[in-house]
Amino acid sequence: xxxxxxxxxxxxxxxxxxxxxxxxxxxxxxxxxxxxxxxxxxxxxxxxxxxxxxxxxxxxxxxxxxxxxxxxxxxxxxxxxxxxxxxxxxxxxxxxxxxxxxxxxxxxxxxxxxxxxxxxxxxxxxxxxxxxxxxxxxxxxxxxxxxxxxxxxxxxxxxxxxxxxxxxxxxxxxxxxxxxxxxxxxxxxxxxxxxxxxxxxxxxxxxxxxxxxxxxxxxxxxxxxxxxxxxxxxxxxxxxxxxxxxxxxxxxxxxxxxxxxxxxxxxxxxxxxxxxxxxxxxxxxxxxxxxxxxxxxxxxxxxxxxxxxxxxxxxxxxxxxxxxxxxxxxxxxxxxxxxxxxxxxxxxxxxxxxxxxxx
Amino acid sequence: xxxxxxxxxxxxxxxxxxxxxxxxxxxxxxxxxxxxxxxxxxxxxxxxxxxxxxxxxxxxxxxxxxxxxxxxxxxxxxxxxxxxxxxxxxxxxxxxxxxxxxxxxxxxxxxxxxxxxxxxxxxxxxxxxxxxxxxxxxxxxxxxxxxxxxxxxxxxxxxxxxxxxxxxxxxxxxxxxxxxxxxxxxxxxxxxxxxxxxxxxxxxxxxxxxxxxxxxxxxxxxxxxxxxxxxxxxxxxxxxxxxxxxxxxxxxxxxxxxxxxxxxxxxxxxxxxxxxxxxxxxxxxxxxxxxxxxxxxxxxxxxxxxxxxxxxxxxxxxxxxxxxxxxxxxxxxxxxxxxxxxxxxxxxxxxxxxxxxxxxxxxxxxxxxxxxxxxxxxxxxxxxxxxxxxxxxxxx
Ligand code: SF4
Ligand code: SF4
Ligand code: SF4
Numbered sequence: 001x002x003x004x005x006x007x008x009x010x011x012x013x014x015x016x017x018x019x020x021x022x023x024x025x026x027x028x029x030x031x032x033x034x035x036x037x038x039x040x041x042x043x044x045x046x047x048x049x050x051x052x053x054x055x056x057x058x059x060x061x062x063x064x065x066x067x068x069x070x071x072x073x074x075x076x077x078x079x080x081x082x083x084x085x086x087x088x089x090x091x092x093x094x095x096x097x098x099x100x101x102x103x104x105x106x107x108x109x110x111x112x113x114x115x116x117x118x119x120x121x122x123x124x125x126x127x128x129x130x131x132x133x134x135x136x137x138x139x140x141x142x143x144x145x146x147x148x149x150x151x152x153x154x155x156x157x158x159x160x161x162x163x164x165x166x167x168x169x170x171x172x173x174x175x176x177x178x179x180x181x182x183x184x185x186x187x188x189x190x191x192x193x194x195x196x197x198x199x200x201x202x203x204x205x206x207x208x209x210x211x212x213x214x215x216x217x218x219x220x221x222x223x224x225x226x227x228x229x230x231x232x233x234x235x236x237x238x239x240x241x242x243x244x245x246x247x248x249x250x251x252x253x254x255x256x257x258x259x260x261x262x263x264x265x266x267x268x269x270x271x272x273x274x275x276x277x278x279x280x281x282x283x284x285x286x287x288x289x290x291x292x293x294x295x296x297x298x299x300x301x302x303x304x305x306x307x308x309x310x311x312x313x314x315x316x317x318x319x320x321x322x323x324x325x326x327x328x329x330x331x332x333x334x335x336x337x338x339x340x341x342x343x344x345x346x347x348x349x350x351x352x353x354x355x356x357x358x359x
Numbered sequence: 360x361x362x363x364x365x366x367x368x369x370x371x372x373x374x375x376x377x378x379x380x381x382x383x384x385x386x387x388x389x390x391x392x393x394x395x396x397x398x399x400x401x402x403x404x405x406x407x408x409x410x411x412x413x414x415x416x417x418x419x420x421x422x423x424x425x426x427x428x429x430x431x432x433x434x435x436x437x438x439x440x441x442x443x444x445x446x447x448x449x450x451x452x453x454x455x456x457x458x459x460x461x462x463x464x465x466x467x468x469x470x471x472x473x474x475x476x477x478x479x480x481x482x483x484x485x486x487x488x489x490x491x492x493x494x495x496x497x498x499x500x501x502x503x504x505x506x507x508x509x510x511x512x513x514x515x516x517x518x519x520x521x522x523x524x525x526x527x528x529x530x531x532x533x534x535x536x537x538x539x540x541x542x543x544x545x546x547x548x549x550x551x552x553x554x555x556x557x558x559x560x561x562x563x564x565x566x567x568x569x570x571x572x573x574x575x576x577x578x579x580x581x582x583x584x585x586x587x588x589x590x591x592x593x594x595x596x597x598x599x600x601x602x603x604x605x606x607x608x609x610x611x612x613x614x615x616x617x618x619x620x621x622x623x624x625x626x627x628x629x630x631x632x633x634x635x636x637x638x639x640x641x642x643x644x645x646x647x648x649x650x651x652x653x654x655x656x657x658x659x660x661x662x663x664x665x666x667x668x669x670x671x672x673x674x675x676x677x678x679x680x681x682x683x684x685x686x687x688x689x690x691x692x693x694x695x696x697x698x699x700x701x702x703x704x705x706x707x708x709x710x711x712x713x714x715x716x717x718x719x720x721x722x723x724x725x726x727x728x729x730x731x732x733x734x735x736x737x738x739x740x741x742x743x744x745x746x747x748x749x750x751x752x753x754x755x
Pocket of ligand 2: 125144
């Protein structure tokens with residue numbers, strides 16, 4: 001039942017706008033993309049992180065970001081949940097009540113460098129690009145500042161320089177692209193004293209992660225966060241507690257961003273192709289209806305005129321006839337009157353004659 | 360101010376004071392808006408808005424862009440009804456609707472200049488790199504093209520006003536092509552505005568998120584367009600009745616009845632697909648939550664109720680009811696856009712991290728709307744909008 005209902009609704013949608021054309025448009029334009037073959041990634045083993053904030057300090061340094069409000073060795077910063085900002089590419093957060101753990105759990109957050117980034121698919125000037133090395137790069141020289149990328153990112157990562165009037169930029173972790181190209185480690189990875197961060201080919205990292213889970217099933221949750229989330233990310237996470245309890249959403253699904261909008265984009269040629277045909281058809285029909293209406297109107301007017309004419313004639317003859325009758329009766333009346341008068345006159349004459357005789 | 364005074368001055372009869380309540384209030388709003396404008400462009404977005412990294416879009420997008428574009432739909436809806444569907448009896452409604460549409464879109468573009476970080480780069484998506492994977496690209500392209508179409512459609516009025524007969528007749532001959540073009544472009548960008556949020560399934564509340572968002576936005580734009588024509592003709596009649604010719608006055612009731620009936624039907628359809636949307640995603644259980652209540656307010660109070668009221672108004676030929684319903688419907692559309700863009704967006708965030716507009720953001724929105732009304736007034740009191748130019752009667 002539910003399948004067929006779904007299908008039915010799908011057709012409805014297609015009839016309306018073509019959202020259901022997602023699948024076909026998809027097949028035509030978006031090949032299944034699993035990332036560039038030798039692209040790099042970073043594995044964050046949450047169970048090893050001690051919340052020392054060395055990575056934050058290193059990131060600040062290598063990216064030449066403005067100095068922080070509180071020094072990086074100030075642990076009180078960890079008491080409040082933080083997010084990335086225009087001057088902070090990465091933050092470490094502390095979770096005290098994570099599921100099934102004794103002490104606090106620390107999680108580092110930064111751009112996950114998605115394999116098919118939502119930010120890139122959102123940007124209308126292509127300011128973002130997935131590089132073949134792995135990092136998702138950003139080009140401030142074309143960015144218009146619409147901030148749709150920020151709306152789109154499922155991990156709430158990109159930030160904006162709201163305080164700059166003339167050259168505001170979107171800010172996010174670069175995965176130290178320039179350093180990677182030079183063969184150096186990303187700043188944060190290099191600085192981590194606990195090896196909670198591992199840099200390498202994404203393929204190798206996945207293997208390492210699986211191996212750790214296999215060796216220590218009692219320590220890890222059996223899930224590599226980022227392997228499939230939103231189509232997969234270059235940053236991968238291993239955890240000793242459920243991801244949901246440390247602020248990482250588990251309801252994101254595995255659909256990559258471009259697939260979410262493929263249907264709507266696929267409907268464009270449909271609308272452009274079909275609407276003119278349909279509308280011209282409707283126009284022709286209404287024109288024809290109008291023509292028929294006009295003809296009918298003309299016909300009706302003709303009929304009406306004829307009818308009036310006929311009616312008029314009838315009236316006229318009736319009037320004439322009536323007039324004739326009237327005339328007749330008038331004559332008769334006159335004649336009668338005349339006759340009566342004549343008779344009266346005769347009588348009077350006779351009477352006169354009689355009186356004359358009598359006298 | 361002196362220029363404003365001149366603008367207002369010409370509309371008041373000679374000898375009457377410039378300081379009418381309308382002029383004073385509009386003047387104050389424009390001055391305040393002007394000051395905020397200077398702040399915005401010298402100190403940056405941060406100085407005048409409450410936008411942050413979780414809420415990159417505020418009321419300049421939610422109200423000015425999203426609601427603005429929907430409410431400016433009267434232009435394509437009316438011209439399609441008259442020129443394509445051949446409903447000649449609504450002809451006098453076309454010009455005011457096109458004018459409102461044109462001004463509406465022009466103001467949307469003005470508001471966008473405030474909102475984007477580097478407005479001088481707005482042409483970049485077309486001249487530098489085309490981000491064709493983005494629905495925002497589609498929106499931008501369609502809005503730019505449609506603004507041009509509306510400008511050409513509208514241009515007959517100033518051309519008549521200026522007495523440029525030849526230019527006018529060229530434009531009139533293009534009517535059909537322009538109308539069809541307008542409908543295509545409107546279908547695309549009205550629906551794409553909804554489709555923008557398809558990318559954010561994890562941020563928009565499931566009651567509002569649906570793969571049918573583009574359909575919802577398109578259908579509700581038709582409703583918004585129909586209702587705005589009624590609403591605006593009510594206001595025009597109150598303030599510019601002396602500018603209306605007999606045809607306009609005679610057709611006015613028919614327009615209200617016909618458009619009211621159409622709006623009622625489309626609202627019924629909209630209600631149905633909204634409910635289908637819930638059942639398809641099986642979100643019934645969410646109706647019991649706080650957001651669910653709010654959703655029901657929108658669904659029942661601003662979709663079902665106006666649908667019913669329009670139907671009653673049309674059956675009883677109750678023009679007053681139809682007018683009030685059009686206002687209610689317009690509010691409902693605005694509410695819907697604010698819900699999708701702001702209120703139900705980031706529903707996971709604790710309430711103290713949610714966005715509330717800065718007073719200066721509201722100031723700019725009010726400023727933009729006021730500017731629209733002033734320009735509308737300027738045009739309507741001069742150009743043949745609510746009446747037909749005597750030289751061109753029967754020429755359509
Ligand atoms: S995490 Fe966000 S900003 Fe980073 S690549 Fe993915 S979508 Fe883009
Ligand atoms: S803010 Fe810049 S990078 Fe982000 S989508 Fe807009 S133009 Fe692209
Ligand atoms: S990869 Fe580079 S930019 Fe990203 S968090 Fe680490 S140091 Fe910062």
